[in-house]
Amino acid sequence: MSKQGFRQSVSIPGLLKTTRQVFEQIPDSKSSNSISLTDHLMSGLAIFGLKYPSLLQFDQDRNMDLTRSNLKSLYGIKKAPSDTYLRERLDEVDPASLRKNYTQLLQVLQRGKGLEGFAYLDNHYLLSLDGTGYFSSNEIHCDQCGEKHHRDGRVSYYHQLLGAVLVHPDHKEVFPLAPEPILKQDGSTKNDCERNAAKRFLNDTRREHPHMKFIVIEDALASNAPHIKLLQALNYRYLLGAKQADHKFLFDWVDNTSTTVIHELIDEKGVIHRFRYLNNAPLNDANFELEINFLEYWEIKPNGKTTHFSWVTDILITQENLVPLMRGARARWKVENETFNTLKNHGYHFEHNFGHGYHHLSTVMVHLMMLAFLIDQIQQRCCGLFNRALDKAQSKIRFWQKIRNLFQSFLIPHWEAMYLGIANELKPTVIPYNTS
Ligand SMILES: [Zn+2]
DSSP: OOOSSOOTTTSHHHHHHHHHHHHHHSOOTTTTSSSOHHHHHHHHHHHHHTTOSOHHHHHHHHTSHHHHHHHHHHHOOSSOOOHHHHHHHHHTSOGGGGHHHHHHHHHHHHHTTTTTTOOBTTTBEEEEEEEEEEEEESSOOOTTOEEEEOTTSOEEEEEEEEEEEEEETTEEEEEEOOOEEESOOTTOOSOOOHHHHHHHHHHHHHHHSTTOOEEEEEOGGGOSHHHHHHHHHTTOEEEEEOOTTTOHHHHHHHHTOTTOEEEEEEOTTOOEEEEEEEEEEESOSTTTTOEEEEEEEEEEOTTSOEEEEEEEESSOOOTTTHHHHHHHHHGGGHIIIIIIIHHHHSSSOTTSOSOOOSSSHHHHHHHHHHHHHHHHHHHHHHOHHHHHHHHHHOSHHHHHHHHHHHHHHBOOOSHHHHHHHHHTTOOSOSOBOOOO
16 A cells, blocks of 8 residues: 555545535535534534644634634635534534444545455454443533432433444554444433444444444453344354353353363464364353354463453354454454543543533534544555654654644645645745734
């Protein structure tokens, strides 16, 4: 893959164009307003793209001539709304209307060959799923907040979501699909839960990607019969954590079956990889007819430190695929570490409350943040100039700082000037902003 310079569709101008085209298709119920819905959505995206720490800071900048010009040249924003208007309009946007952004960007990534090298185990894609919380308050709440009622009468409100990213053990990039909010559903008074969110997610994803071959990787909460049956019905392969404490029957079965195989190998670093596996074992006594393949693994370092895992899968286990299965299952952590942790602690301010709203604002802001993250991940995978600039900045945090500094200090005619400026340590233009 060329990593030399800007590439039309998979560099940031093309990715923002794709995103804008989806925003433009969303019905604008207040089209008579001087600021279009697309400008509201692109402004939200710019806040996360530029890694603004708060809406207030963005609001303070947006009326400066310099910022106004840069928002136009970089994000195509004719007029950026005030923070109040931004919150009001985005609160009314149906989050489902943003799903198409993810499918379109994924298509661009695929066409740009960015997913080459991500195929795993017979041309599947590893899809790592996990839930996380990102908002909690004793006061601020909306129609859809989850509620926790305490014994002393206090109520806590919270938002969670089910995140899903395409991962590969050998690649650091992750590519999010549309996350599924874990929120009270329309008209319901009951709290939602991760399992129900997973049902909606798996159905929607299969509908949107009818032919894509996925291996779903999840933690031990997922290795239950109803969930496995749903995965089977929707034609997903799976690799799920399975703990002995939850699966005593299965572990006893494996212990007492003569065809259980133990296989051990030692790598060049002296690490022992010990496997134990059995195909066609019953998941549990209540679901005896539901057969799974069982894989247990110990990693024993030369200093004796041992890490232990166990999984259930529908992929036939052979001596040949033990290592890829283990590495694929262990890539599950990337949804926590490379995704949620990055979003929370490395520039995207996932847990900052950018505004909660009454209906959808909180969820819409999370989607815009996730889309900004996806755009960044695609650039990192496909765009040579982005990587040159990132290398020069030495860390993501410094890179985002440099971008915002340039954005706030100089007229930037286009993204290429921004990235070239960072990559070559040049000022992107000779026209500094004059405050006098
Ligand atoms: Zn809420």
